[in-house]
Amino acid sequence: MAELILTPNIDNPDDFYAELLATHEGLDKAASDALNARLVLILANHIGDRQVLSQALAAAALKEED
Amino acid sequence: MNKIFEIPLYPYARSADQDAPAPVRHKVVVVGAGPIGLGAAIDLAQQGVEVVILDDNDKVSFGSRAVCYAKRPLEILDRLGCGKRMVEKGVEWNVGKVFFDERLVYEFNLLPEDGHEFPAFINLQQYYFEEYMVDRVRELQAEGAPIEIRGRNKVAAVGVHDDHVAIEVDTPEGPYNLEADWLIACDGANSSIRAMLGLDFIGRVFEDNFLIADIIMEADFPTERWFWFDPPFNRGQSALLHKQPDNVWRIDFQLGWDIDREREKKPENVIPRLKAMLGEDAQFELEWVSIYTFQCRRMEKFRHGRVIFAGDSAHQVSPFGARGANSGLQDTDNLCWKLKLVIDGKATESLLDSYDFERIQGADENILNSTRSTDFITPKSEMSRLLRDAVLDLSEHYEFARPLVNSGRLSVPCIHDGSPLNSADALAGGPARSRPGAPCPDAPLGDEFLLPKLGGRFVLLTIDADAPDLIEEDGIEVTRLALSVKDDPTMALKERYLGEADSAVYLIRPDQIVAARRPSFDDNLIRAAIRRATGKE
Numbered sequence: 001m002a003e004l005i006l007t008p009n010i011d012n013p014d015d016f017y018a019e020l021l022a023t024h025e026g027l028d029k030a031a032s033d034a035l036n037a038r039l040v041l042i043l044a045n046h047i048g049d050r051q052v053l054s055q056a057l058a059a060a061a062l063k064e065e066d
Numbered sequence: 067m068n069k070i071f072e073i074p075l076y077p078y079a080r081s082a083d084q085d086a087p088a089p090v091r092h093k094v095v096v097v098g099a100g101p102i103g104l105g106a107a108i109d110l111a112q113q114g115v116e117v118v119i120l121d122d123n124d125k126v127s128f129g130s131r132a133v134c135y136a137k138r139p140l141e142i143l144d145r146l147g148c149g150k151r152m153v154e155k156g157v158e159w160n161v162g163k164v165f166f167d168e169r170l171v172y173e174f175n176l177l178p179e180d181g182h183e184f185p186a187f188i189n190l191q192q193y194y195f196e197e198y199m200v201d202r203v204r205e206l207q208a209e210g211a212p213i214e215i216r217g218r219n220k221v222a223a224v225g226v227h228d229d230h231v232a233i234e235v236d237t238p239e240g241p242y243n244l245e246a247d248w249l250i251a252c253d254g255a256n257s258s259i260r261a262m263l264g265l266d267f268i269g270r271v272f273e274d275n276f277l278i279a280d281i282i283m284e285a286d287f288p289t290e291r292w293f294w295f296d297p298p299f300n301r302g303q304s305a306l307l308h309k310q311p312d313n314v315w316r317i318d319f320q321l322g323w324d325i326d327r328e329r330e331k332k333p334e335n336v337i338p339r340l341k342a343m344l345g346e347d348a349q350f351e352l353e354w355v356s357i358y359t360f361q362c363r364r365m366e367k368f369r370h371g372r373v374i375f376a377g378d379s380a381h382q383v384s385p386f387g388a389r390g391a392n393s394g395l396q397d398t399d400n401l402c403w404k405l406k407l408v409i410d411g412k413a414t415e416s417l418l419d420s421y422d423f424e425r426i427q428g429a430d431e432n433i434l435n436s437t438r439s440t441d442f443i444t445p446k447s448e449m450s451r452l453l454r455d456a457v458l459d460l461s462e463h464y465e466f467a468r469p470l471v472n473s474g475r476l477s478v479p480c481i482h483d484g485s486p487l488n489s490a491d492a493l494a495g496g497p498a499r500s501r502p503g504a505p506c507p508d509a510p511l512g513d514e515f516l517l518p519k520l521g522g523r524f525v526l527l528t529i530d531a532d533a534p535d536l537i538e539e540d541g542i543e544v545t546r547l548a549l550s551v552k553d554d555p556t557m558a559l560k561e562r563y564l565g566e567a568d569s570a571v572y573l574i575r576p577d578q579i580v581a582a583r584r585p586s587f588d589d590n591l592i593r594a595a596i597r598r599a600t601g602k603e
């Protein structure tokens with residue numbers, strides 16, 4: 001059974017974070033929100049595994065898992 | 067008077083019951099001559115059960131309302147003698163297009179599976195549907211079937227007793243009293259029977275108004291379902307265009323909550339909306355305009371002693387997904403054979419509890435699906451709109467997002483997993499789609515099809531397996547239908563009923579739902595399955 005990864009898993013985290021900010025650069029709040037929403041959907045589809053997605057939703061809500 | 071829905075099809079006529087010295091007792095009284103009440107009455111009359119339909123009106127549905135009918139209800143209607151006529155008159159469609167803002171974001175094809183007698187969907191005005199059913203009632207009467215329809219007979223009061231229901235009926239010539247062994251309440255979403263019995267109808271109200279305009283227009287739009295999210299001609303809202311026979315087009319505009327309903331319904335306000343959508347030069351005539359709001363709700367129980375609710379009186383869904391009439395017909399299909407066995411003393415009343423189990427399961431599935439569609443079409447928060455729009459934007463570019471677009475999940479029949487009438491699945495390698503609790507999928511048999519051969523009785527379907535031609539178990543007769551995979555060179559029968567298995571024996575209920583299946587005949591086990599399917603185990 002797949003488990004949501006909650007330990008560091010991205011190479012060069014600073015690079016990734018800068019790229020994330022750069023993608024939002026120059027966008028107003030509405031456009032940025034829309035981009036984030038699209039990003040969530042794209043990443044969710046990539047993960048696919050329903051259990052991992054449920055764990056991720058709970059983790060993002062900062063809820064303790066049961 | 068030229069529209070069918072303006073002509074009294076079952077005008078008031080005085081019945082002998084009105085002059086009887088004491089209330090006349092009928093086997094079954096059906097309240098409501100909408101599609102579901104007519105369906106129930108035809109089904110019972112075809113089985114020889116005496117039935118009287120009472121309706122407070124004398125015409126078919128005013129304006130169209132339901133337009134979209136799915137395969138399973140068409141198969142049911144075929145058994146009731148109206149399915150083919152509906153398909154002949156109806157418009158078949160497979161392609162849907164989804165627009166967002168000004169762009170076509172994607173199109174889908176329902177790609178109906180081959181080897182079914184009936185199409186995935188047809189569009190047909192509800193008034194034609196009801197007219198054909200009234201014609202069928204007349205046909206049955208001509209054949210001597212015990213069925214009667216009484217127009218302008220409004221049920222004013224009911225008294226529920228242990229073994230019958232007392233009914234007070236208002237007519238243009240004054241009231242009279244009747245009795246029924248059983249009453250089926252098909253009196254619609256605002257059911258007065260429900261109110262008379264003080265029963266709840268709980269669920270969720272959606273704070274939104276929809277404008278329906280059925281227009282008559284010569285147009286060369288293709289026969290497709292077009293759905294718009296946030297179009298320029300109806301900003302922030304949705305719209306739908308769908309074709310019906312006779313050049314009638316269904317147009318549906320979401321209007322929002324805070325509107326003046328009377329004002330919006332006026333032709334001088336409707337016509338500019340339509341022109342903004344169809345173009346200034348569009349030539350059309352309004353056939354029917356209405357504004358509706360909707361709720362998703364159901365009764366806690368559908369059976370209350372001798373009173374049984376079916377159709378909109380029992381459950382109501384949003385129109386997205388075409389689940390109202392479609393699911394109501396599955397209610398009566400489920401109910402009538404059970405009631406017949408109870409009336410004939412071949413099963414006990416407890417069999418009717420399975421109607422509650424199975425049709426509440428169906429209603430909950432429909433409510434869930436139509437609630438989800440509604441939440442997508444009319445987002446209730448800023449974030450749900452943001453996510454909805456993200457899905458639509460992505461769907462234009464990437465295939466992955468298309469299954470998330472929800473402009474109505476079209477009606478499919480419920481599989482009654484866990485029903486008390488099912489026997490455990492004993493066919494190793496058998497296809498999931500025909501497991502116990504599932505409605506039988508159709509399959510081609512040369513020039514014919516499987517479902518009409520099942521008919522409306524208990525059948526033992528054997529595929530490359532031996533079994534007796536007739537089994538009788540405690541009053542229930544089961545006739546064998548012996549087939550071989552060789553009867554269907556397209557291999558659909560094998561794929562739909564055998565899967566990995568080499569042979570199969572299916573016990574099929576009169577509503578064409580699988581009760582049990584195994585690889586070969588076993589007298590004890592099949593008898594146990596018959597008992598179970600009739601509420602005796």
Ligand SMILES: Cc1cc2nc3c(=O)[nH]c(=O)nc-3n(C[C@H](O)[C@H](O)[C@H](O)COP(=O)(O)OP(=O)(O)OC[C@H]3O[C@@H](n4cnc5c(N)ncnc54)[C@H](O)[C@@H]3O)c2cc1C
Pocket residue numbers: 097098099100101102103120121122123127131132133134135192219220221222252253254255257258259278358376377378379385387388389390391392393394
């Ligand atoms: C805009 C719209 C679009 C829809 N589209 C679809 C669709 O595409 N597909 C689909 O499957 N469904 C659709 N539906 C739903 C469908 O119209 C209903 O589910 C269907 O009409 C329900 O049938 P019914 O027989 O249960 O009730 P109704 O059709 O409401 O009939 C009830 C009958 O009972 C009678 N009655 C009421 N009270 C009494 C009384 N006291 N005494 C005697 N008679 C009484 C009424 O006169 C009426 O004839 C749509 C609905 C709407 C509003």
